[in-house]
Amino acid sequence: MADILLIEPDRLLADTYLQALAMAGHSVGVCVGAQAAIMVADQTKPDLVVLELQLTSHSGIEFLYEFRSYPEWQKIPVVVQSHVPVTEFADSWDLLNKELGVVAYLYKPQTSLDKLVKTVNQQLAVKA
Amino acid sequence: MMARNEGGSPILSQQLLLGVAEELKLPLLQIARQAEQGRLTGQTDLRLIQETADGALRLLDNYALGVRLALDPEHLALESVSVSSVLYNTGQQLDALAKNYGVELELNIAGRFGPVLAHRQGLEAALVSLGAALIEGLPAQDSPQLKLQLATHRSRYGIVAGLYADTKQLSSQALQSGRRLQRRSRQPLVNLSHTSGAGVFVADTILKAMDLHLVASRHHRLYGLGTVLQPNNQLHLV
Numbered sequence: 482m483a484d485i486l487l488i489e490p491d492r493l494l495a496d497t498y499l500q501a502l503a504m505a506g507h508s509v510g511v512c513v514g515a516q517a518a519i520m521v522a523d524q525t526k527p528d529l530v531v532l533e534l535q536l537t538s539h540s541g542i543e544f545l546y547e548f549r550s551y552p553e554w555q556k557i558p559v560v561v562q563s564h565v566p567v568t569e570f571a572d573s574w575d576l577l578n579k580e581l582g583v584v585a586y587l588y589k590p591q592t593s594l595d596k597l598v599k600t601v602n603q604q605l606a607v608k609a
Numbered sequence: 610m611m612a613r614n615e616g617g618s619p620i621l622s623q624q625l626l627l628g629v630a631e632e633l634k635l636p637l638l639q640i641a642r643q644a645e646q647g648r649l650t651g652q653t654d655l656r657l658i659q660e661t662a663d664g665a666l667r668l669l670d671n672y673a674l675g676v677r678l679a680l681d682p683e684h685l686a687l688e689s690v691s692v693s694s695v696l697y698n699t700g701q702q703l704d705a706l707a708k709n710y711g712v713e714l715e716l717n718i719a720g721r722f723g724p725v726l727a728h729r730q731g732l733e734a735a736l737v738s739l740g741a742a743l744i745e746g747l748p749a750q751d752s753p754q755l756k757l758q759l760a761t762h763r764s765r766y767g768i769v770a771g772l773y774a775d776t777k778q779l780s781s782q783a784l785q786s787g788r789r790l791q792r793r794s795r796q797p798l799v800n801l802s803h804t805s806g807a808g809v810f811v812a813d814t815i816l817k818a819m820d821l822h823l824v825a826s827r828h829h830r831l832y833g834l835g836t837v838l839q840p841n842n843q844l845h846l847v
Contacts, residue, residue: 490803491635492710492748493661497642504649513748535796537746537803538778564634564804565795590634594645 483605485509486527488518488544489562490536498531498562501594502601515539519547527557529605531597533589534563545581555582558604562587562597624792625810629672631795632807635745636665660705664741667702671734672811678731678818685819689841690727692770693718696759699736703744707757712744717760717829722768725838731819732770732836735812739823739834740772742808746801747774762828764837769826771835779832781825788813809834 485507489495495511502509510525512518515536522530530548534541541561548554559582567586570577577583584607585600639661647653678685700716707714740757748755758773773779778800790797791810798806813823821836 491639491745493639493657494635494642497639497646500646501649533803535803538800540799564631590638594642594649 482506482508483528483601484525485601486518486522486525486530487511488515488530488532488536488541489513490533497594498597501598502531505598505602507601513537515541515544515547518544522548522554528608529601530557530559531601532559532561532563534561534565542581545577545583549581556608558582558584558608560585560587560600560604562589562592564589625672625807625814628791628797628805628807628810629668631805632668633665635804636661657709660709664706667737668741668808668811671738671815672807674731674734675811675815675818678728678815685728685731687726687728689724690729690732691724692722692761692768692838695727695729695732695736696761696770698733699740700759702733702737703740703759706741706744710744710748711754712748713754713756714744715756715758717758720762722761722763722840724841725768726841727821727838728819731815732838735815735819735821735823735836736770736772738808738815739812740808742802742804742806742812743772743774743779743834745808746798746803746806747776747778758828758831758833760828760831760833764826767837767839769828769835769837771826771828771833773826773828773831773833773835775831777832779825779834784809784823784825784834 485502487498487509489498490513499509499511510521512521516539532541561583566588584604587600640658643654643658696716696718700714703714743757755774760773761768761770783798783800787798787806795805798809816823816836823834823836826833826835
């Protein structure tokens with residue numbers, strides 16, 4: 482079991498993802514925005530973050546820069562699950578992967594709950 | 610009575626169509642994941658799936674109405690309309706969506722307002738599109754519980770009908786920058802919505818087709834978006 486921080490702006494989708502991850506035995510904290518996510522991360526010390534990049538006000542990229550600025554959070558794996566296709570980051574994948582620590586990128590419309598859970602478990606296993 | 614749509618409407622713009630297509634991914638994704646969850650758990654929330662599909666169909670219907678109004682002024686039959694009844698019907702259409710998103714929807718139609726001259730279906734469609742976009746977008750701003758008020762009030766410009774909340778994000782600036790960014794950004798209303806915000810632009814487009822405008826407005830210390838309607842004085846006297 483791991484502590485997952487799920488940053489998902491749509492409340493209906495967030496409920497669905499939360500239940501899927503909880504069924505897989507994880508404890509899940511949900512935030513709909515980047516600002517709250519930083520505060521929740523501080524309180525819950527997550528083992529892994531699942532992040533949508535399209536957030537209201539502050540983007541997921543802004544969250545990543547803020548998140549990685551704290552030394553204790555630099556090694557926490559981040560799985561991006563986004564409406565934005567990864568092809569839009571073709572030129573900046575190194576930035577996402579190497580500098581901001583995105584370990585996996587899932588295109589939301591093509592990611593089943595099963596695939597999300599498998600990806601999260603794989604990344605937790607790698608971290609361990 | 611007919612009104613003619615002046616040129617320059619972006620109704621057929623590829624940007625708006627793209628925005629609607631992007632927006633429709635959300636309800637389809639919700640339905641797909643809810644169905645998958647139902648398969649995994651043996652418990653499918655068919656009511657939620659139905660309401661989600663209804664919302665998607667409503668966005669498509671409203672977009673199509675906007676196109677028809679802009680392309681064919683014959684559709685723009687104006688009639689004497691009670692703003693209160695339009696807001697009431699809008700509230701009815703948004704009720705299920707608001708409940709699903711944990712949004713408290715209030716109807717504030719206190720006060721007596723005479724009839725306005727408008728295209729009833731278009732006005733309702735614009736307010737429903739706007740309301741749906743705000744219900745889906747605004748709760749994503751870390752606020753524990755959003756209250757959204759459907760309200761009408763008098764201003765020096767006419768009778769204003771719109772949606773109001775206790776958030777400064779509903780501003781003229783957000784609207785203007787959204788319109789500018791619509792052509793270039795997949796999230797033009799960045800402070801209002803995490804999606805393409807197509808509902809706001811569909812409302813904008815329908816109102817433009819009716820020679821009305823989507824504007825920012827204040828009411829009872831709340832911030833909102835709505836439109837200014839002109840009283841039908843002739844009918845009022847009768």
